[in-house]
Amino acid sequence: MDFDDFVAARGAVLWRSAWLLTGDRHRAEDLVQTALGKAWPHWARVSTSGSFEAYVRKTMFTTYVAWYRRRWKAEVPTEHLPEQSGHDDAEQVAYQRDIAAALAQLPRGQRAVVVLRYFEDLTEAQTAEVLGCSVGTVKSQTSRALAALRSSPALANPDKDER
């Protein structure tokens, strides 16, 4: 597998996490390409150990956390959420907007922790490793994030939009 094959196979997976981080499809693409661009020079070295995806993921999350508010200060969900392939019904778009809005209320570090823990299904230790922080920080960030998300209408009543 070369770099292009990797991007073709795993790009969409990375993009989904990036969308949860940014709440905007264009910023998500920007984040994914930036992370891939930072990781690409290390492809030959890292890919042989089979850990290139983890390398890109770590790059993507740390890039997201380090990126300044100025650059992404309009960090709000937009009307144009992820394009749907053939079934972009209004209900799904509204649901995505609600989730993006719920995540948008979190500080960037908490948001990264939530995506790693509950979307990527990483353990606390793995999450700490990706973000370069302690397990204690992951625990406290998770706790604060969950407390905030519990009060979010879209998440407090998850069945609201069930079809």
Place this chain on the structure above:
Amino acid sequence: MNDDFEDSLRDALRRATQAAPDEPTRSEGARAYAASVRRRRTGVLAVGAAAVVVAAITIVPTVLDRSDGRGDPVAGRPQTQTPQQPVELPDQPFECPSGDGPPKPMATPRDGTIAPGAALVRVCAAQDSPVPWAPPLDALTTDVDKIVSTVNGLPVARDKMACTEEAGPAYLMVFQYSDGGTVQVRGDVYGCQLVSFGALEREGAGKALEAYFDVLTEQRSQQGPPPAPSLPTLSCPGSTAMNAVTLIPQDLSHLTVEKASVCSYDGSGQSLSQGVLSPAEVDELSADLQAHSTGGVVDVPCPALQNQTLLVRSDYGDVVSLQKYCELFLVAEQVWTPTEATLGMLRAALR
């Protein structure tokens, strides 16, 4: 902890991301990004030792020629195509003049173009800035030509412009070359947003400053903060009019505070009292800021305005000025909601 809410959160995140767009140019975009970074950072190193020699022969005379700010720049040459050679820092890197000293006379680029090849660029507060602000303490020594390109690419000011007359901060952007020579431009982050190159003016002072801060952010992420003891202490200005506005982008939820002072003012804005927080109190404050800050603006009226400012210095030396608004502190579309304990600590510091 693993409860129903966590399970429903997992489901919700998955459901919200069912479809990802097909982006056939993703790997090309990644390569382009990597190439642009490599071009900016290592320049001629990538093309081999022979090319380094050739580039040195052609670039060094240009640098020397520009050291007095009067040489012929690279008019007509696409600057983004010019590989930036790793540039040796001058023996005496430029420092911003202190507030009391007279401004050091510096050349301005006569024809409105900054020559490439500068070793560092630094922004300082213009001494006649209508509004005070605290510039970064660190100079930019990486990707300097990116700033050169941005400034050179700003449009020349139109002849007839209608400008607002509000006051705002003004800066000097000083480019220094390896031989110590400097050239400066001045930017007004208000009115017509003019960048002055002596006789010529361009539009986009805010854009140039924003580009500077973007590259500085990247440089900081690579180099890390300076040793904390080297950071200057903070003292409250004598009046609110002298309070520096915060221009350097800050994310309070990731801000590490090294020093802090709380300042109170009377109804006319004159200083009443100030308190300097101890290192232990600064740690407490830092943790509270990170934990309880969010983006956004407050649209709730505050009936009992308190004229209080919290000045903090970050681990990078930036000064951030937070205005108290009832039980909140505000800065640049961010809101910090301190705990009762922190509010009590700030009250005690003022006594």
